[in-house]
Amino acid sequence: MxxxxxxxxxxxxxxxxxxxxxxxxxxxxxSPENLVEMAVQKNEGILTTTGSLAVKTGKYxxxxxxxxxxxxxxxxxxxxxxxxxxxxxxxxxxxxxxxxxxxxxxxxxxxxxxxxxxxxxxxxxxxxxxxxxxxxxxxxxxxxxxxxxxxxxxxxxxxxxxxxxxxxxxxxxxxxxxxxxxxxxxxxxxxxxxxxxxxxxxxxxxxxxxxxxxxxxGIFPMHCSANIGKSGDTALFFGLSGTGKTSLSADPNRMLIGDDEHGWSDNGVFNFEGGCYAKCINLNQEAEPQIWNAIRSGAVLENVVIDKQTLKPNFDDGSLTENTRAAYPLEYIPTAVFPSVGGHPKVIVFLTADALGVLPPLSKLTKEGAMYHFMSGYTSKLAGTERGIKEPKATFSECFGAPFMPRPAEVYAKLLGEKISNHKTVVYLINTGWSGGPYGVGKRISIKYSRAMVTAALTGALDIVKYRHDPLFNVDVPTECPGVPSEVLDPKTTWQDKDAYELSAKKLAQMFADNFNKFKNVAPEIINAGTKP
Structure with missing residues (x-):
């Protein structure tokens, strides 16, 4: 503009x-040019080799x-x-x-x-x-x-x-x-x-x-990213910071509506923002090319370490914080749509980062199950997102965004349930956290596999595969997914110590149940769609 x-x-x-x-x-x-020029003159930041403005936010x-x-x-x-x-x-x-x-x-x-x-x-x-x-x-x-x-x-x-x-x-x-x-x-x-x-x-x-x-x-506000396929199908990605909303929604085969905040009205989905605020710790050009290429003139890098001699950003250096960020306008994403609006979503993906390493990487939810997991908002707070967080910490964040939801969770869950029913939306839960053991033992699930799961969900590939019911977490888990080894889909098979897995899985299921007890006046069918410890 x-x-x-x-x-x-x-x-x-x-x-x-x-x-x-x-x-x-x-x-x-x-203009961005004038603001950058003034920032450099006032020693608020420095220009990097990418053309972006690098700033430090100090203590916070x-x-x-x-x-x-x-x-x-x-x-x-x-x-x-x-x-x-x-x-x-x-x-x-x-x-x-x-x-x-x-x-x-x-x-x-x-x-x-x-x-x-x-x-x-x-x-x-x-x-x-x-x-x-x-x-x-x-x-x-x-x-x-x-x-x-x-x-x-x-x-x-x-x-x-x-x-x-x-x-x-x-x-x-x-x-x-x-x-x-x-x-x-x-x-x-x-x-x-x-x-x-x-x-x-x-x-x-x-x-x-x-x-x-x-x-x-009557508009459903959401902490989610959103994109559109070539056939006009809209998809939503819910999840807290660090679970993959920005990375997994920046799909070269789909058009981006937005990466973080949206509303769902009677007209469809619309972005709240005009830009993206992407985490860029360990940013890799091959894995996340759209974000990498968006870091250019007019973009702002927060707390990214810059080499003093070359002025080149070091995205692997988390010495200032793990919560390094890049802010840039949506125009910097080649696949972004303007205006940033879409139709009613056909698929919703809930993203979580399970630090215990026991939640299935991919599962399908009923409407009631979706409301249960939405109200629960289970994930792990990742390092740097808030002050004092040094390593992943299991937490329940209502609506996958409790810090930003002023009203009771039941208000937002009711809107979600109504939208799912009215538009026959399918909901999947994808765990982008740990596999083969908890944090410190296992490894983070490959973004390559997470992308394959998302692709399968959006293209309908999961509509034709067989499912097994996980009685503990009360979800339906596909036995196969294109691009993902079958053993990865069953977290127990990735653990060397099966007894340790059982103990950790039961612990997490009980955590879900204990957390959900705080909600009052919830319909029995929603409670029954939850975990069964």
């Missing part, structure tokens, strides 16, 4: 004045979930699933921090991106992102949906993100848990972010906002 020659209008100035900030200078919707190289709060007010008090994920903060504390931030940025140079969340013009959200660093504005420009010149001229933001990296909270004064904060006010339609340079907080805070707003309109 070509930037308009002048984006500072009288209307925009009046909006900034009404917002209550008084910067010395403000830049609006600058992943999300800070314990520092994320939602304002508890009349709008949210009875609609948010308060607990260990959604922390409440009173309105007076929010207002106090907001006022301090406005005073802090007075007389400073700021950057604004005006655009949208959502490629579907009927269901998108107009947003404004205000930053104190040019590279963060570049990130916002590449990750959110960019406006046309006419849309920018008439832009009326419905939600604003004020992300000021240099502003720190004082916990004992401001009532936060640390100097970092991500505060969401759904009534005032405002997000405040401070003291962390990890850019993913901006995109995930707006994802949380969409996940709150859309269910009221």
């Amino acid at each position: 070509t930037d308009p020659k002048s984006t500072i209008t009288t209307k925009f100035v009046s909006q900034i004045d009404a917002f209550g900030i008084k910067p010395s200078k403000i830049h609006r919707n600058l 190289t992943g999300r800070s979930p314990d520092d994320r709060y939602i304002v508890d007010d009349d709008e949210t008090h009875d609609t948010i699933d308060w607990g260990k994920v959604n922390h409440p903060i009173p309105l007076d504390r929010f207002d106090k921090i907001f006022n301090k931030m406005k005073k802090f940025v007075e007389g400073k140079e700021l950057f604004v991106f005006d655009g949208f969340v959502g490629a579907d013009t009927e269901n998108r959200l107009a947003i404004r992102v205000i930053n104190d660093h040019s590279w963060q504005s570049l990130f916002a420009r590449q990750l959110f949906v960019r406006p046309s010149a006419a849309e920018l001229e008439n832009h009326e933001p419905e939600f604003t993100v004020l992300c000021i990296n240099d502003f720190e909270a004082i916990p004992e004064v401001d009532g936060t848990g640390s100097n970092v904060f991500i505060l969401i006010n759904l009534t005032k339609k405002l997000v405040l972010i401070g003291s962390t340079s990890y850019a993913g907080e901006m995109k995930k805070s707006m994802f949380s906002v969409m996940n709150y707003l859309l269910p009221k309109r």
Whole structure:
């Protein structure tokens, strides 16, 4: 999208004045070239041999979930699933921090991106992102949906993100848990972010906002990637960070809708974003060519180690963090579709990374089984995705994205079940985790095999094979899959110690059952579709 020659209008100035900030200078919707140039001049980052901008985010190289709060007010008090994920903060504390931030940025140079969340013009959200660093504005420009010149001229933001990296909270004064904060006010339609340079907080805070707003309109918000086949068939890939959403949806034989956040309306599927935010630790050109080739001029590399002499990225070096990232616009993926929308999905793939190495690599789910596994959201948190995670840790993340789901899991599962029934969608569970033993003993399942399983699911090859029923996990497992050795499909055969496998499998099945007990008022058929320890 070509930037308009002048984006500072009288209307925009009046909006900034009404917002209550008084910067010395403000830049609006600058081009990537201008933002990169300013970032280099300000020593915010360096240009690499790929042409991408490499930046370091300092202490915070992943999300800070314990520092994320939602304002508890009349709008949210009875609609948010308060607990260990959604922390409440009173309105007076929010207002106090907001006022301090406005005073802090007075007389400073700021950057604004005006655009949208959502490629579907009927269901998108107009947003404004205000930053104190040019590279963060570049990130916002590449990750959110960019406006046309006419849309920018008439832009009326419905939600604003004020992300000021240099502003720190004082916990004992401001009532936060640390100097970092991500505060969401759904009534005032405002997000405040401070003291962390990890850019993913901006995109995930707006994802949380969409996940709150859309269910009221009967739209299913999803933490998933999506693509389309040559025949127009849409597929969804659910899973937490590191399970393969980005890698497995970037298929050269299919068109990419998006890699992370989508909505499913009566019209079909639509991407929330205008870009991709791919993990790139151990990135391999042969295994992931689309991501590799997208890292070029205009892309942002977060915390990737750069050789000081050659300025070449070292994607195998995780010394800064395992959570190295590449942010780039969807246009950088040759197979991306525009606008980023698709029809109702024929196939859904749930992706999990089982660190115990006992879950079948591939299984087929009933509608009730899909709702059970969706609500369970079993996976392993992988190193670097959050602060403090050094090795895989088994966890249950509701809806394959609990950190971003403000409402109770039952709300989203109900929408999933309705969509599956209405559109006769087939659901598969694919484990991209460990085989031959748990983490530390076995090995990560080859991405080559995972790709073959996905291909079989999407092409209908799994419709004509035989299945065996796994009584413990209560799923149907194919006895064969094109491109995958049969022994890989049965995890027990890959373990040398069969007794150890049985103990670990029963342990995981019991973990599923214990976790599901927290859900109340769940239909018996959904409970019965779960594990049978």
